[in-house]
Amino acid sequence: MRKNLAVTVMVDSPCIPQEDPEFAKRGPSDSTEYNVIRALRWLGHRVRILGVGNDVAAIIAALTEQQPDVVFNLTEQFGDDRQKDSNIAALLEMMAVPFTGSGALGLTLCRSKALCKQLLVAHRLRVPGYAVLPPGAAALVPRSLKYPLVVKPLYEDGSDGIANASLVRSENELRERAAMVHERFQQPAIAEEYIEGRELYVSVLGNGRLTVLPPRELTFGNSDNGGPVMATYRLKWDKAYQEKWKIKFGFGDLEPSVDQQVARLCKKAYRLLQIRDYGRLDLRLTDNNMVYILEANPNPNIGRDDELAQSASKAGIGYAALISRIVRFALRRYGTVL
Ligand SMILES: Nc1ncnc2c1ncn2[C@@H]1O[C@H](COP(=O)(O)OP(=O)(O)O)[C@@H](O)[C@H]1O
Numbered sequence: 425m426r427k428n429l430a431v432t433v434m435v436d437s438p439c440i441p442q443e444d445p446e447f448a449k450r451g452p453s454d455s456t457e458y459n460v461i462r463a464l465r466w467l468g469h470r471v472r473i474l475g476v477g478n479d480v481a482a483i484i485a486a487l488t489e490q491q492p493d494v495v496f497n498l499t500e501q502f503g504d505d506r507q508k509d510s511n512i513a514a515l516l517e518m519m520a521v522p523f524t525g526s527g528a529l530g531l532t533l534c535r536s537k538a539l540c541k542q543l544l545v546a547h548r549l550r551v552p553g554y555a556v557l558p559p560g561a562a563a564l565v566p567r568s569l570k571y572p573l574v575v576k577p578l579y580e581d582g583s584d585g586i587a588n589a590s591l592v593r594s595e596n597e598l599r600e601r602a603a604m605v606h607e608r609f610q611q612p613a614i615a616e617e618y619i620e621g622r623e624l625y626v627s628v629l630g631n632g633r634l635t636v637l638p639p640r641e642l643t644f645g646n647s648d649n650g651g652p653v654m655a656t657y658r659l660k661w662d663k664a665y666q667e668k669w670k671i672k673f674g675f676g677d678l679e680p681s682v683d684q685q686v687a688r689l690c691k692k693a694y695r696l697l698q699i700r701d702y703g704r705l706d707l708r709l710t711d712n713n714m715v716y717i718l719e720a721n722p723n724p725n726i727g728r729d730d731e732l733a734q735s736a737s738k739a740g741i742g743y744a745a746l747i748s749r750i751v752r753f754a755l756r757r758y759g760t761v762l
């Protein structure tokens with residue numbers, strides 16, 4: 425690949441450190457923005473940073489001035505609104521600027537935890553039974569749904585709004601938790617059947633011919649003694665809590681036949697949901713080897729410590745090579761010969 429591409433890295437404005445707006449210093453190692461920008465510079469590319477706040481005209485002006493060969497899209501929101509991540513992709517599409525990751529369609533299909541399930545079910549992929557609970561209506565679920573249920577905001581990510589209390593065992597608990605979601609997130613809740621099983625994160629790379637990376641597994645060491653059984657917000661982000669409950673993020677060792685089945689289902693879901701360049705499927709694998717897709721993530725976290733980079737590293741793809749591949753996948757989609 426050409427070494428000196430003009431790459432504009434688009435990031436959410438709040439992620440830009442005031443004292444280092446060009447990400448030139450050695451930043452905190454756990455910041456995805458620092459990780460990606462440093463890798464791109466190491467690869468020899470000319471990197472510009474574009475912070476996205478709530479000003480569309482400013483984005484258009486900056487891109488018109490910068491004329492990048494490609495945008496590395498790390499944005500997750502527009503004007504504090506996560507549901508508008510797809511609008512940023514749509515803007516880049518309208519401006520005909522090549523960019524990494526999923527387009528407006530893929531981001532939209534995966535944004536609603538109900539819409540993506542409808543598509544998966546229609547193509548015979550297994551997902552938990554679910555019901556959507558809109559604000560202002562009685563929190564009722566069909567009798568066919570078996571408790572315990574997991575109650576989540578319909579449109580959020582990163583385990584936002586998911587706590588141990590999201591696992592409800594009665595109609596009363598369901599009503600309470602749904603009301604909490606409505607009030608705090610101003611959006612519908614989704615109630616899903618709780619799937620007991622191993623928790624796997626499967627990352628996929630590419631377009632057309634896809635590469636499924638070695639699965640990561642989250643193990644809940646103390647679930648028999650009242651410990652957490654789900655990747656709640658606290659569990660994901662609080663190291664002391666992880667230690668206290670013997671939570672381990674590692675690799676999932678699967679029997680070859682199960683591994684193949686998982687890979688096949690993940691590729692199918694990735695294609696179906698129009699995910700591009702890189703993505704991650706969150707799964708549960710039951711005792712009798714049934715694979716449930718909990719969630720599909722277009723543009724998943726790609727910091728060095730995140731699941732996707734860990735899986736890539738296990739497959740022998742170092743961090744800079746991973747970032748380089750993502751840029752290459754993106755440019756190929758636009759027909760750029762590298
Ligand atoms: N139906 C379910 N069955 C079992 N666990 C679930 C279910 N839904 C969510 N969880 C737990 O909650 C975590 C976060 O849920 P997920 O739907 O992936 O939301 P987010 O988009 O916030 O990551 C999952 O990784 C899993 O541990």
Ligand SMILES: [Mg+2]
Nearest residue numbers: 582583706719
């Ligand atoms: Mg998830």
